[in-house]
Amino acid sequence: xxxxxxxxxxxxxxxxxxxxxxxxxxxxxxxxxxxxxxxxxxxxxxxxxxxxxxxxxxxxxxxxxxxxxxxxxxxxxxxxxxxxxxxxxxxxxxxxxxxxxxxxxxxxxxxxxx
Numbered sequence: 001x002x003x004x005x006x007x008x009x010x011x012x013x014x015x016x017x018x019x020x021x022x023x024x025x026x027x028x029x030x031x032x033x034x035x036x037x038x039x040x041x042x043x044x045x046x047x048x049x050x051x052x053x054x055x056x057x058x059x060x061x062x063x064x065x066x067x068x069x070x071x072x073x074x075x076x077x078x079x080x081x082x083x084x085x086x087x088x089x090x091x092x093x094x095x096x097x098x099x100x101x102x103x104x105x106x107x108x109x110x111x112x113x114x
Contacts, residue, residue: 009045010068015052015061015101022095023060027051029086029095030062036082043073059097 018026030049037047045067052061068074077083090096 008070010071010074011105011107012064012066012068012074013103013105014064014066016064017054017057017059017061017097017100018095019097020059022093023051023062025093026062026090026095029089030064033082033086036080037077040082041073041077041080043069044077045069 016026016030027049034047034049037044046065047067048065050063050065052063053059054061066074066077068077
């Protein structure tokens with residue numbers, strides 16, 4: 001899908017695996033970030049957090065599905081102070097069981113109802 005004003009949209013899926021007992025804290029930080037993104041980042045078209053359970057590892061995961069007007073909007077998002085502060089907290093509080101998996105994806109088929 002192409003937006004002629006901004007260029008190609010950028011779709012991101014991030015999988016976060018908190019340490020046992022830390023999922024609520026990570027979700028709290030992401031909820032706070034979501035409010036900041038909604039208020040301050042018009043280049044973010046959608047930003048949704050989901051909870052998942054990895055049957056192989058037995059760990060709960062958080063899956064963040066993001067859509068940006070273009071790659072530049074995604075790059076800006078990663079540079080903003082709120083984003084950087086959240087990641088600093090992830091590190092200082094040692095919240096993650098493993099590194100965050102980030103994938104840039106392209107839609108193949110699907111639909112949305114309004």
